[in-house]
Amino acid sequence: MESYQHAGVSILSTERLGHNYHDKWLFKNLHIGLHRGDRIALVGANGAGKSSLLRILAGELNPTEGSVVRERGVRIGYLSQNPGFESLNSINDFIYSADNQQQSLIRKYEELVSLPDAEPRKLAELSDQISALDAWEYEHNIKGILSRLQITDFAQEISKLSGGQRKRLALAKLLIDEPDVYILDEPTNHLDIETIEWLEKLLTTGRKTVLLVTHDRYFLDTVCTEIRELNLGKMTTYAGRYSYYLEKRAEQEEEAAATLKRDRNLLRKELEWMRRQPQARGTKSKARIDAYHALEEKTKGLATDGDLQLAIKMSRQGSKILELENISKQFGAHRPIHDFSYVFKKGDRIGLAGRNGTGKSTFLNLVTGSITPDQGKITLGETTVLGYYQQGGLDIQDNERVIDIVKNVAEHINMANGEMLTASQLLTQFLFPPEKQFGFASKLSGGERKRLQLMRILMQNPNFLILDEPANDLDIDTLNILEDFLVNFPGILLLVSHDRYLLDRLTDQLFVFDGHGKITLYNGNYADYKLEHEEEQKAITSNSQKVTPALLETDARRKLSYKERREHDLLGEEIPVLEQRVSEKTNALNNTNDHLALADIAAEIEQLNQQLDTKMERWMELGEYI
Structure with a gap:
């Protein structure tokens, strides 16, 4: 250290x-x-x-x-694991602080622009006030952050957001407030x-x-x-950095282990001395007795907390594992998976890559049979035993004890080495001491719940593990142990994770989702894929640029032409209108039960979002030179 x-x-x-x-x-x-x-x-x-x-x-x-x-x-800006929003109703209420003059003006401007009969005079007044505070760039930054964190419907009620949406909203607000x-x-x-x-x-x-x-x-x-x-x-x-910390901690652990070994040898000798002495304490050296007790406490303090044991038996795997044949799935106008085929084989270790909302969870639900494909066929091998670790976690009742949750699966569990353990013994191996085992599961920390969930899944002896964001809520030490187990897991592994280290270490193939139905098989881990993708993008950019006097201008000297400046202004007017139309169509989608109308509205929303993305990208590009 x-x-x-x-x-x-x-x-x-x-x-x-x-x-x-x-x-x-x-x-x-x-x-x-x-x-x-x-x-x-x-x-x-x-x-x-x-x-x-x-x-x-x-x-x-x-x-x-x-x-x-x-x-x-x-x-101080604070992002908690599970953000709360008190009495706030909409995303607008949360994002734009009333006590921040710039944010307050921008909110008024956004709300006024969204009205079909907005008064030009009021718009001009607000625009002048925003310009006077030099807040247009600030507004541009706000929209960039919200867009990056997939927050587009500012009128949406906070109470209807998912846990993930709430976390992204809280992060957006913190970043905006700087x-x-x-x-x-x-x-x-x-x-x-x-x-x-x-x-x-x-x-x-x-x-x-x-x-x-x-x-x-x-x-x-x-x-x-x-x-x-x-x-x-x-x-x-x-x-x-973290790599330095790992080196130093490893050195400390080696030193602590050597010290512990020496102290325990000394303790053993002192214990023998204590036993040889007469029962009458007055005949013993008080100083030596005190030293013995001090050494005993010291060795207790150096004792390790134990290692998590992940060595549960795996079910035998046959030649036919899982086959996907031309599967497709569509929700309204959104089609995350289209005409995809794959035959899983022994040794497959596949990561799912793609932005949020591109269809990764849909794919897992199809594989596990939670939903059925609209087209195509999924065939599960007779000996295939799926173990599905979901983001949602365990459904725990307030009066349920930890040991009962395990016994609901099995009273005894077969281990990889042939031993048979009781539920209590297995819980001890998974770092749940007796006082935790007979305590209420509702009092477990987030990480402990995840560990218990993983244990229940492994108890079923799966040979095909499906892990959806397993890293969430686990401390790094537990995560390292889980990785070591998964590296040596002989079955099939299908992994969804935003943890790049986990993807790099555990997978050697990727299913890359583009969000429009196409799934591309990539041979390599995430680091390989990212490097190759960046090289491709550089080549595309290089080939698309022509050397002209305009392109040779530096960013510092680059000025917008009158036509470009007018284009930027018009885009600034068109984007809020498009955002309002998306918001209106989204509300309509949420308030109709007509399946035919649902498909039409969803298709229109997708088309509007595509237009919005194109215009926003161009508006931001031009804005860099203003």
Whole structure:
């Protein structure tokens, strides 16, 4: 471990911070300091107190003891794992703050433009006010962030949003507000890979101050330049990126193991000495007895928490596994899968790639039989046993104990080495001690629930594992153990994950979804695919550009012609109209039960969105030279 000292005064710090949860101290006497420009990742096992610490620093939770000190006027933006929106009704209410003059004017302008009989005089007045505040670029940035995070219907009610949509909405608001300190709890959850890479660039541009918790190791290594580990209530600082932290922690673990071995040998000798002495304590050396008890406590403290065991028996797999023959699936005018065929073979390790909404979950639902294809045929082999790990997690009742959830699957479980374990023994191997086993499952942390869900799936001895975002809510250590198991899993693996590290390590083929029905088979992992795709895009750009005097102008000298400036202004008027039409058609879609009308409206929405994307792209392109 390296100590790391910052120059200057902390803009956010703690004094003798301590917090107690369920009669257990998560941490005590904790001292933390954040300086401008710090980009820090907080790591530690599930239950170590990472999320509680972020909430305390953000002012969302009062600590049991100690205090948080903030520089006067410092603005903190906090993204929680499960954002709440209090009494706010629409996305507009949340995004545009009434106390932010620029945002307030932009909202008024957007609402006025959406009216069919908007008064030109009022529009001109608002336009002048926005220009006076130099807020047009600000409005452009807001729309860019919202569009990137797939937020387009600003009139939509927040109560009707999914968990993923809520998380993206909360992230959008935080990025729009540009706080002095970004405190982010699992910011990559519910984002597709392209958006994660965009977020990486945004957080590393400028001198932003960032404190985050994430399981995404590529994201962590790209964004953060310092790691702070919360373990057994203590904080250790590593002045370097995640890869440096791993090296140093490995060295520490080797040293700790050697120390533990020496101490246990000494403890054994001291124990023999204690046993040889007479029962009368007065005849013994009090100092030596005290030293014995101190050593005993020390070796307890160095004992490891145990390793997660993932060695459950796999069902025998026959020659016929799963066959997809010309399958298609359509929802209204949207067709995510069209005429796709594939015969799964032994050893297949396939990742599903594509932006959110391109059909990956639909594909998994087809494979598992949750839905049926509109066309084509799916044939499951007689010996194929599917194990489906879904994002939704376990459906847990308030009065249900952990051990009951396991016993509902089986009382005894066959292991890969031929042993047979009871449900309680298996739970212990999965790091659920007896007090957890007989406690209520509703009190488990998010990561513990995911671990229990995975255990239940593996108990069914699957030979075809389907994992939909397995990394969410798991700490990095548990994730590493899961990866080691999956690397050696002899069955078929089908994986959906925004975790690029996971995709790179576990898959050697991709099904790439374009969102319009086409699924392309790519031989290679995600890193290979991204590199090849970037090279193709460079070649296309290079070939499409012709060397002209206009193209030789630098960006600094490039000026819009009158015609281009007029085009930009017209696009600025057309885009809100298109957005309003999309909003109206979406409302119509949600309020009709006529299946024929549904298909027509959905087709019109798709066509409008295509027009909107084209116009928005051109408007943003021209806007760079204004």
